[in-house]
Amino acid sequence: MATGPTPNEVTLSVLPSGLRVVTRRCEAAVEHCGIVAGVGSRDDDEQAPGMAHFVEHTIFKGTARRSSSRIINRMESVGGELNAYTTKEETVVFTVAPSGNADRALELVADLITGSQFPEKELEKERDVVCDEIDSYLDSPADAVFDDFEDIIFAGTPLGHNILGTKEAVQSFSPEQCREYLRRFYTATNIVAFYSGPLAHDKAVAKVEKYFSSLPSTPSPMRVKADIRPVVFNDTRNIGSHQAHTVMGAILPDMHSPERYAYALLSNILGGPGMNSSLNVALRERRGLVYSVEASSSFLSDTGLFTVYFGCDPDDAARCARLVSDTIRRTASLTETRLQLAKKQYMGQMTVARDNRENVIISAARNALYYNKVFSFLAAFDRIYSVSRANIEEAATNLLNLNKLTFL
Numbered sequence: 001m002a003t004g005p006t007p008n009e010v011t012l013s014v015l016p017s018g019l020r021v022v023t024r025r026c027e028a029a030v031e032h033c034g035i036v037a038g039v040g041s042r043d044d045d046e047q048a049p050g051m052a053h054f055v056e057h058t059i060f061k062g063t064a065r066r067s068s069s070r071i072i073n074r075m076e077s078v079g080g081e082l083n084a085y086t087t088k089e090e091t092v093v094f095t096v097a098p099s100g101n102a103d104r105a106l107e108l109v110a111d112l113i114t115g116s117q118f119p120e121k122e123l124e125k126e127r128d129v130v131c132d133e134i135d136s137y138l139d140s141p142a143d144a145v146f147d148d149f150e151d152i153i154f155a156g157t158p159l160g161h162n163i164l165g166t167k168e169a170v171q172s173f174s175p176e177q178c179r180e181y182l183r184r185f186y187t188a189t190n191i192v193a194f195y196s197g198p199l200a201h202d203k204a205v206a207k208v209e210k211y212f213s214s215l216p217s218t219p220s221p222m223r224v225k226a227d228i229r230p231v232v233f234n235d236t237r238n239i240g241s242h243q244a245h246t247v248m249g250a251i252l253p254d255m256h257s258p259e260r261y262a263y264a265l266l267s268n269i270l271g272g273p274g275m276n277s278s279l280n281v282a283l284r285e286r287r288g289l290v291y292s293v294e295a296s297s298s299f300l301s302d303t304g305l306f307t308v309y310f311g312c313d314p315d316d317a318a319r320c321a322r323l324v325s326d327t328i329r330r331t332a333s334l335t336e337t338r339l340q341l342a343k344k345q346y347m348g349q350m351t352v353a354r355d356n357r358e359n360v361i362i363s364a365a366r367n368a369l370y371y372n373k374v375f376s377f378l379a380a381f382d383r384i385y386s387v388s389r390a391n392i393e394e395a396a397t398n399l400l401n402l403n404k405l406t407f408l
Contacts, residue, residue: 008024008025008026009024009025009376010022010023010024010360010361010364010374010376011023011024011025011201011374012364012368012373012374013201013205015188015205015208015209017188017189017212017213017215017217018188018189018217019188019189019191019192019193019208019209019212019215020191020192020193020368020369020372021193021194021195021204021205021208021209022192022193022194022361022364022365022368022374023194023195023196023199023201023204023205023361024195024196024357024360024361024364025197025198025199025200025201026196026197026198026357028099028197028198028357029098029099030096030097030098030099030197031095031096031097031098031101031102031195031196031198032094032096032194032195032196032197032357032358032361032362033094033095033097033106033109033193033194033195033196033197034093034094034095034105034109034194034362034365035092035093035191035192035193035194035365036090036091036092036191036192036194036362036365036366036369037090037091037092037093037113037185037190037191038090038185038190038191038220038223038369039052039090039185039186039190039220040052040086040087040088040089040090040091040163041053041086041087041088041161041163041165042088042089042157042158042159042226043158043185043221043223044158044161044165047169048165048172048173049161049162049165049169050130050162050163050165050169050170051165051173051177051178051181052086052163052181053086053163053164053165054130054165054170054173054178055091055178055181056084056086056091056093057084057126057129058116058118058122058123058126058178059093059112059113059116059118059182060072060084061116061118061119061122061123061126062116062117062118062119062122063111063112063115063116063117064115064117065111065115066111068122071108071112074104074108075095075097075101075104075105075108078098078101079097079098080095080096080097080101080105081095081096081097082094082095082108083095083096086163087163088159088163088300089300089301090366090369093109093112094109094194094362095108095109096358099197099198102195102197102199102204102207103207103211106193106195106207106208106211106212107211109211110211110212110214110215113182113186113215114182114186114212114214114215116178116179116182117175117179118175118178118179119175120174120175123174123175123178127170127171127173130164130165130170131167131170131171133164134164134165134166134167134170137162137164141239141241141245141407142245144407145245145246145247145405145406145407146247146307147162148237148405148407149247149249149307149403150305152231152233152235152403152405153228153231153233153249153251153305154228155231156227156229157226157227157228158226159228159300159303183216184220184221185220185221186215186216187215187216187217187218187220188212188216188217189217189219189220190219190220191212191215192365192366192368192369193208193212193365194361194362194365195207195208195361196357196358196360196361223301226300226302226303228251228303230251231403232401233403233404233405234403234404235404235405235406236405236406236408237405237407237408238408239407239408241407241408243311243312243313243314244311244312244313244314244316244317244406244407244408245309245311245406245407246309246311246312246321246404246405246406246407247307247308247309247404247405248307248308248321248324248402248404249305249306249307249308249402249403250305250306250398250399250401250402250403251303251305251306252297252298252299252303252304252306253299253303254299254301254302254303254304255299255300255301255304255370256301256370257299257304259391259395260297260299260304261383261384261386261387261391262387262394263297263304263395264297264299264384265342265343265346265384265387265392266297266331266392266395266396266399267295267296267297267306268295268345268346268349269331269334269342270295270308270327271293271294271295271296271308272294272295272346272349273349274349277293277295278327278330278331279293279295279310279324279327280293282326282327283310283312283323283324289312289313289319289320289323290310290311290312290316290320291311292309292310292311293309293310294309294310295307295308295309301370306399308324308402310324314408317406317408324402325402328396328399328400329396329400331396332392332393332396332397332400333393334389334393334396335389336389339387339389339392343384343385343387346384347381347384350377350381350384354377
């Protein structure tokens with residue numbers, strides 16, 4: 001006898017229009033609904049940096065059916081929230097609300113991505129908001145150093161500009177440009193809709209099909225592959241900060257490479273969220289040189305990036321950088337016992353993170369966007385379990401010559 005998806009299992013369906021739908025049925029008092037669109041800052045025209053982010057901001061400013069005030073109140077009036085964010089490769093528009101509001105949420109999100117009008121009066125106000133956001137990053141060296149580091153390492157590629165864009169570009173965007181951006185990129189084949197809550201998969205899919213039927217089915221523009229040419233840099237920029245902010249990093253394989261699991265585990269060993277991470281122990285616990293140090297690896301559709309960040313007294317910046325390199329070098333010789341403990345910790349963190357239903361369903365939607373399938377939780381465990389000492393040694397050895405950017 002055929003059975004449906006088990007509770008908490010993520011399920012993927014593809015509608016005739018090409019729109020993909022992922023759902024996760026769970027007995028919860030809250031529903032998460034939304035879309036992940038395959039458009040981000042890397043898809044901005046060279047003359048219009050920041051367009052993806054600006055469109056994400058301004059789809060809330062009025063549709064053919066709703067004013068901005070009605071959009072704001074649509075979910076909040078039932079105690080829910082409406083939000084969005086932009087990355088280098090995706091835009092996510094989503095809601096969270098008490099269960100029983102899936103129709104309200106899905107209809108609203110569909111209206112935003114198909115019917116937004118971008119009225120000039122509202123755009124004028126939002127330009128100031130986005131420009132203030134740009135200034136806020138410039139006022140925060142710990143954030144700005146990442147943007148500048150990525151600008152250098154991805155120079156000459158679509159990945160090499162800030163997600164927020166420039167003030168000059170933001171001031172130039174017109175309503176028609178924004179509407180055209182929606183038409184080009186927010187198409188059925190370039191979007192994954194998602195739902196997490198008590199509805200059965202087939203019922204959630206039927207609602208998505210109903211409300212998203214007006215999505216254009218035309219193919220989105222082909223994404224330009226990043227032609228990254230390795231550069232070596234060790235730059236210091238004097239910005240008058242009382243603290244030195246440093247990012248060290250290197251290019252990694254892309255999200256389709258099997259090597260990504262070794263780099264993800266290595267990043268967690270070096271500078272993950274645990275206080276027992278190797279870099280936190282070496283720089284903070286043993287020597288008191290930093291307040292925070294972190295390492296991360298991110299994997300994009302055609303490349304990846306490893307980074308280490310630390311903030312310290314300017315006089316200690318060079319010493320901290322040496323300690324980072326020394327710690328990576330020692331990690332290349334990780335013992336089998338230490339590796340097994342690291343896997344156990346990492347998978348424990350994944351288990352805890354899985355309790356965040358919003359992150360789980362958005363992650364599943366991203367998988368559907370890039371791989372046209374969803375991965376089970378156990379499959380992720382298996383991939384981490386399969387990482388060997390030789391994999392870690394190779395990954396760590398590849399990271400021994402890191403690029404560096406310091407703000408002083």
